[in-house]
Amino acid sequence: METLLSLGFWISIPFAGLIVLKTLFSSLLLSLQEKNRSARIVISVVIGLACWSIPLLVLLLLGLFNGSFIGLFGWMITIFSLFFMKDTLKMIYLNKSKEKFGKLDVLFILLFIVLAFFYLGFPHESIFGGRDQGIYSNSAVYIEENGSLKVDYPVFDETDFKTFMPGLYKTENTITVQFSHLFTVLLAMALGTAGVYGLFGLNALFGLLAVLLFRILLSQFLSQKVYVIAGALYFGFNVTQIWNSRITMTEIFTQVLILGAFIMLVWGFKEDNPKWAGWSGFFFGLAVLCRIDSLLLMPLLIFSGILFSIFKDSLGDIGKVQNKVWLGMYSIFIPLSIISFGYYYYTTQPYYLDLFPRLLPIIWLSLILTILTPFSSYFKKIRERTYLYIYYIVSVVIVLVFIYAHVGRPDLVNYTTISGTYREFSIINLSYYLSVPIVYLGLFGWLIVLRKIMIQKETKWIIGFTIVGGFSALYLYNINISPDQYWASRRFVPVVIPGFIWFSFVALEAVGGYLREKRYLRRTLSISLCLFLVGHTVYNLYPIALYKEQGNVWANIKSIADSIPDDALLVTSGADMSRYSTPLFMSFSKNVIPIGSLKDSAITKLNNMVNENEEAKVLLLSRNEENPFIGLNTNLIATFDLKTTQTEKIAIGLPRAIQEIDDTLYLFEVTDSQDLTLEAYTVQGINEQGFYITEKDPHGNPFRWTESHASVEIPGIYLKNPTQLAISLAHTGPDGRELIVKANDQIVYTGQTLRDTRTLIISLDDVNIEQDHLVIEIITEPWSPVDSGATDSRQLGVAVGKIQVLNR
Numbered sequence: 099m100e101t102l103l104s105l106g107f108w109i110s111i112p113f114a115g116l117i118v119l120k121t122l123f124s125s126l127l128l129s130l131q132e133k134n135r136s137a138r139i140v141i142s143v144v145i146g147l148a149c150w151s152i153p154l155l156v157l158l159l160l161g162l163f164n165g166s167f168i169g170l171f172g173w174m175i176t177i178f179s180l181f182f183m184k185d186t187l188k189m190i191y192l193n194k195s196k197e198k199f200g201k202l203d204v205l206f207i208l209l210f211i212v213l214a215f216f217y218l219g220f221p222h223e224s225i226f227g228g229r230d231q232g233i234y235s236n237s238a239v240y241i242e243e244n245g246s247l248k249v250d251y252p253v254f255d256e257t258d259f260k261t262f263m264p265g266l267y268k269t270e271n272t273i274t275v276q277f278s279h280l281f282t283v284l285l286a287m288a289l290g291t292a293g294v295y296g297l298f299g300l301n302a303l304f305g306l307l308a309v310l311l312f313r314i315l316l317s318q319f320l321s322q323k324v325y326v327i328a329g330a331l332y333f334g335f336n337v338t339q340i341w342n343s344r345i346t347m348t349e350i351f352t353q354v355l356i357l358g359a360f361i362m363l364v365w366g367f368k369e370d371n372p373k374w375a376g377w378s379g380f381f382f383g384l385a386v387l388c389r390i391d392s393l394l395l396m397p398l399l400i401f402s403g404i405l406f407s408i409f410k411d412s413l414g415d416i417g418k419v420q421n422k423v424w425l426g427m428y429s430i431f432i433p434l435s436i437i438s439f440g441y442y443y444y445t446t447q448p449y450y451l452d453l454f455p456r457l458l459p460i461i462w463l464s465l466i467l468t469i470l471t472p473f474s475s476y477f478k479k480i481r482e483r484t485y486l487y488i489y490y491i492v493s494v495v496i497v498l499v500f501i502y503a504h505v506g507r508p509d510l511v512n513y514t515t516i517s518g519t520y521r522e523f524s525i526i527n528l529s530y531y532l533s534v535p536i537v538y539l540g541l542f543g544w545l546i547v548l549r550k551i552m553i554q555k556e557t558k559w560i561i562g563f564t565i566v567g568g569f570s571a572l573y574l575y576n577i578n579i580s581p582d583q584y585w586a587s588r589r590f591v592p593v594v595i596p597g598f599i600w601f602s603f604v605a606l607e608a609v610g611g612y613l614r615e616k617r618y619l620r621r622t623l624s625i626s627l628c629l630f631l632v633g634h635t636v637y638n639l640y641p642i643a644l645y646k647e648q649g650n651v652w653a654n655i656k657s658i659a660d661s662i663p664d665d666a667l668l669v670t671s672g673a674d675m676s677r678y679s680t681p682l683f684m685s686f687s688k689n690v691i692p693i694g695s696l697k698d699s700a701i702t703k704l705n706n707m708v709n710e711n712e713e714a715k716v717l718l719l720s721r722n723e724e725n726p727f728i729g730l731n732t733n734l735i736a737t738f739d740l741k742t743t744q745t746e747k748i749a750i751g752l753p754r755a756i757q758e759i760d761d762t763l764y765l766f767e768v769t770d771s772q773d774l775t776l777e778a779y780t781v782q783g784i785n786e787q788g789f790y791i792t793e794k795d796p797h798g799n800p801f802r803w804t805e806s807h808a809s810v811e812i813p814g815i816y817l818k819n820p821t822q823l824a825i826s827l828a829h830t831g832p833d834g835r836e837l838i839v840k841a842n843d844q845i846v847y848t849g850q851t852l853r854d855t856r857t858l859i860i861s862l863d864d865v866n867i868e869q870d871h872l873v874i875e876i877i878t879e880p881w882s883p884v885d886s887g888a889t890d891s892r893q894l895g896v897a898v899g900k901i902q903v904l905n906r
Contacts (some may be wrong), residue, residue, distance in 0.1 A: 100300040103169040104291040107150070110172030112139065113179035115146030120186055123373050126242075127186065134195035137317075140310045142190060144358040145377070147284075148384055154283040155387075159445070161246035163283065165290030202327045203727050208392075210309070213334045216482070216643055217343050218304050221298035222345040223651040223742075226682020230277070233265035234346045236684035238285035238297060238837060243687070245284075247445075249273040252689035253667050258700035263683070264676050265691060265786050267448040267558050274471055276449045277423045278442065280388045281348045295348070304350045305343025309334035312596055313359040318364045318561075318606050319600070329603035332631060337638040337752065338587040338595055342395050349591040355385040358390075360562065363427060372426030379427040383434025389592070390442055390453060396435055397463040398568040402560045403428070404467065407474045409555045418555065420829035441866050448503070454606055485552045487548050493545050500541055501527070520581035521751050524574045530752050531587055531595065533634045536602045543601030546608055566597030582747035584642075620758065641756055647744050654740040659686035661736050661765060666715040669727045669768070678719065678763070693726050693782060701783045705729060709770050714746065723764055724800075728783055729774040729816045732766035748751045774816055774903040778802045785811040788876075790892065801828035806880035812872045812903065820867055822904040823860040823874065824904070829897035837896065840875040851878065851896065862903075874901065 105705075106757065119142075126188035144699070157163045179187060182579055224231035241247060252686045262268045265276040313330035320326050321900035335340065343350050359381035366374035382399065385392040388534045390834045403424050442450040481487075503523040515545035530539045550556040573589045587595075602697050607625075659682055662668055670679045671693045683690035696704070707714045708730055718732055725732045740761040745753035776784065778800040788808030792800050823841065830837075830851040840859060847860045878895035 100166050101291055101293075103166040103173070104287060105171035106171070106173030106176065107165070107287050108172070110179075111140040111146035111150060113146065113176050113183075113461075114149050114172075115142040115144070116183065116186055116187070116190060117175065117179060118145065118149050120183065123377075123725065125371070126191075126373050126377075129369060129371065129374070131189050131193070132196075134197040135191070135193065136310065137314050138190045138305070140314060141361070143307065143382075144311065144354060148355075148358075148377075148381060151280055151384060154287070156243060158246060158279055159374075161194045161244045161248060163241055163286065165242060165287055169291070170286065173268050181866075200323075202323050203335050206313070206327050206331065207525060209331055210334070212305075213331075214306055216335075216340055216639075217302035218299055220642075220644065220646040221295070222344045222346075222647045223294075223298055223303060223649060225651055225655060225681045225685065226677035227684075228264050228674065228676040230265070231346045232680055233276050234282050234285060234348070235297060236277065236681050237277075237282045237345070239681075239685040241279075241282060241286040241816065244707060246618040249275060249684075252691055254691070254696075254700055254703065256566045258697055258703065259695050260697055261695050263680050263695070264537055264686075266680070267446075268695075269448065270505075274446055274448060276446055278348070278382070278388055278390065278438075279445065280353050284351070287303065289498060292581070299348050301346060304354050305339055306334075308339070308354050308357060308596075311354060311361065314599075315357055315364075316598075316600065316603065318361065319562075320603060322607060322610075325603045325607045325610075328628075329599055329859070331460065331636070332536075333599045335539060335635050336531065336599070337594060337635075337642065338584065340639070341584040341642060342588060343593050343898050347588060348470070349588050349886060352592045353596065354390045355381045355388060356395075356565075359385070360381045360565075360721060363423075363561055364558060366423045366426065367420055370420060370423065372422045375423040375426035376430045379430030379432075382427070382431045383438065384744040386435045387438040387441065387590075390438075390450070390457070390719060391440075392592070393460050394437065394572065395455050395565065396432070397433065397460060397467055398564045399427070399561070399644060400464055400467040400562045401568075403561050404471055404474045405551065405564065406557050407471070408477045409551065454861060461783055480500045481814055482553070489549055492548070497541070497903070498547070504529070506793070515835060519687070520586070521576045521578070522650050523581075523750050524577050524751060525682075526750065527583070527586065528574070528590060528598070530583075530638075531590065532602075533631060535630065539597060539602035540598030542604035543603070546604055547601060557805070562600065564599070566593060566601065569593035570597060581749040583749070583752055584745070585747075586749075600792055638752060641754065642745065645745075645756065648742050651742050654738070654742065655681050655686070658682065658738055658763065658765070659688060659742075662688050662717060663715055664688070666717050667691065667707075668717045668719055669706075669726075670719045671696055671724070672721040675719070675721065679905060682719075696782070698783045701728070701748060702813075705816065706769050708768055718764075718766040718768050720766070721762070724779055725775070725777055726781060728776075728781055728812075729771055731771040733769060735767050736765040738763040748854075772818075772905055774812065774905070776810065776822075776901045778811075778899055783813065783816075788895075789892075789898075793897075797830055799828065800900060801897045801899045803892070804876050804878070804895050805831075805893060806895050807875065807877050808895060809873060809875045810900075810901060812874070814867075814870045814872070816905065817867065817872055818905040820872065820903045820905055822861050823858075824863055824902040825858040825860070825876070826899035826901075826905060827856055827858070831878075831896060834881040835881065836877075838875075838877040840873075840877070842867065842871075842873055872903065 111145065119130070128140060129441060147504060154168070157168070225235050226232045227236065230323045237247060240249065251267065251273060255267055259268050260594055262273055266270045267274040267276065280398060283843050285297055288300035292299070309330055316326040316329045316423050317543070345848060359378045362374045362381065363378035366372065366378060382395050386395060406424060411616050427733070508526060544563065544567060547559045550559050551563060573594055577586060577589050577590050587748055614624070655678060658678065664687070666689065668682065668688050668690045670690060675692065679692055705728065708716050740763065742759050744759060746755040746757050747753070780786065786809065788805040790803045792802050793801050823846065825839065830853060833850070833852055835851045837849050837851050838845060839858065841862055842865055844865050846862065846865060847858060876895065876898070880893040883890040
């Protein structure tokens with residue numbers, strides 16, 4: 099029933115868009131009627147998505163999110179539309195297009211179906227914690243189950259934690275979840291409608307929607323349908339589009355918003371209609387609300403306005419009318435961007451404050467450009483010939499810089515492992531994504547557009563020119579992301595990838611027009627380039643085309659969750675355990691605490707919980723069998739052998755291999771212990787000095803070498819009534835060296851190292867055990883394996899397997 103109710107939300111999306119247009123913007127409905135049918139349908143869908151987004155976000159902030167209720171309201175919208183808006187629906191969805199439907203359209207539809215198979219058939223199970231997509235997925239599950247993102251601390255309060263989990267910030271009273279939640283609420287709706295597949299597959303629908311929007315955008319700037327269809331298909335089959343559409347990240351949805359904004363602003367200019375521009379500003383503002391780095395749109399849009407003000411006089415009266423179009427866009431975009439700032443500060447303050455130093459230059463640039471706007475009139479005095487000279491100079495400089503960044507800049511470094519951001523290789527990797535011809539055609543197309551703006555005064559190109567140019571300049575200079583592929587491609591997805599493909603086909607159409615009379619040469623070049631791009635696309639699609647990355651991850655984590663009682667406290671220990679801790683906590687509602695996030699005082703509380711409450715259920719999940727607790731036993735109750743796969747992680751080029759991931763996790767029950775045992779590894783809450791790293795003997799038993807003087811300080815809270823000290827020795831080194839053991843500065847053992855000595859049993863009856871601590875010192879004459887011809891030059895004492903404090 100819940101699935102059926104939630105389905106109403108998705109069905110209502112196009113109807114919601116039409117209701118808003120009919121009620122508030124009836125002139126736009128008439129304008130939309132003049133577009134071809136595919137454009138009418140696609141734009142009604144994206145407007146409906148935009149109209150739903152803000153109410154969904156408000157419901158989340160109020161803690162009133164309920165997928166079934168929202169879906170029920172969606173059904174009401176749908177029923178209302180079907181009964182009371184029949185003429186509007188017929189006009190938008192059933193009226194035939196004025197544009198002729200031909201063979202190219204058939205080809206597009208057939209290949210779009212193939213594309214849908216690639217996008218929808220192999221969603222990644224993006225539920226692991228520790229990386230961004232896991233934050234979005236787990237947050238969506240939490241929202242769907244709880245109706246809000248008010249995340250309470252498990253068992254303890256915030257004063258007991260040093261940190262929490264990656265993407266889950268420690269803040270007062272509640273845990274704060276990283277990132278904007280605009281995209282997350284849509285994931286939550288998809289989960290409620292189609293279950294886990296909906297959660298992981300929603301972005302694929304947005305990816306397909308982006309392809310349709312990109313085709314509409316190209317049709318506004320390219321005169322020949324063959325280039326429009328080819329560009330849209332090359333965009334859709336691009337490996338970065340497919341990969342990013344299969345994970346639960348915001349780049350694809352942001353791309354949809356920006357493409358929609360482009361289209362509506364172009365319509366605003368073509369029809370001199372500020373209302374379309376207002377919708378464009380709304381979509382640009384939603385992009386900022388969805389991804390904080392979209393704030394770069396602000397200075398770029400302000401700069402676009404400056405360029406327009408310079409060239410608008412050459413348009414005569416049209417320029418004055420189009421000035422209202424710009425104002426229509428700014429009047430919505432700027433207030434919504436400011437609201438977005440407040441939203442980020444209110445909902446994810448630690449994330450916002452961490453990024454603020456990087457956002458500050460964008461804010462300052464926006465303010466400076468705003469101040470300079472009135473002075474743009476001085477540029478109007480520049481003569482046309484001067485503009486021509488400026489154009490040639492700028493073009494030469496940009497081409498030289500681009501070539502240097504492609505072939506010269508990478509030679510300045512010599513990376514052999516994934517380190518830093520590999521920003522020097524940005525254009526090289528962009529060429530892997532798109533191919534070298536498309537990258538340079540994109541540059542050539544951008545320069546063609548610059549000429550159209552400066553020389554031919556075609557102002558409709560200004561927005562695309564500045565936004566594509568600005569985002570490309572920033573991310574090709576410094577991509578600022580972990581460089582492993584395909585992960586690093588995310589930075590290019592919202593603007594750079596579609597921008598380069600857009601302008602590359604602008605260049606191709608220009609070249610085709612130039613070679614109109616040279617048909618044989620034109621046909622030869624066209625066929626050659628087509629074969630190359632098809633081959634490049636097919637080659638890039640291996641191995642991901644028919645491959646589901648991180649398959650079975652949800653089932654793997656669910657198998658762990660099913661073994662954990664709801665009232666149990668689960669402590670996780672070990673490296674990279676956040677990939678399991680986050681989903682177990684957020685998606686499966688378990689009381690999960692990473693032991694490394696606790697303060698020492700909280701460790702004490704945890705011990706007391708086990709020691710003093712027999713009904714307390716405390717479990718430990720770890721990648722190894724080490725006991726991280728002090729004075730507590732761990733009894734193995736389950737072992738999980740978890741398997742999945744992922745593409746290899748490389749920094750330059752695209753992955754070609756698939757890696758198997760085998761994880762073995764151990765689940766322990768934590769119980770009280772009469773004695774205190776310290777194994778051969780560091781334990782939180784115990785201060786120690788003079789120990790080397792943990793090693794293992796041929797039988798797999800762990801031990802640690804001491805230096806000549808090693809000490810362990812055990813807080814008094816872990817001491818019950820100690821009577822004996824047992825020190826297990828894995829190796830004593832050369833015989834005959836003096837060995838001294840002290841307890842609280844009292845010598846409790848004196849002897850010599852002997853190879854046969856394996857355990858020292860030492861009485862503590864005469865030792866003054868203070869209430870605050872017990873300090874155990876192991877002192878030996880140092881020796882070095884290098885003296886026996888080995889390469890190990892360390893100064894060693896004895897090898898300690900474990901230290902036990904035995905109580906009565």
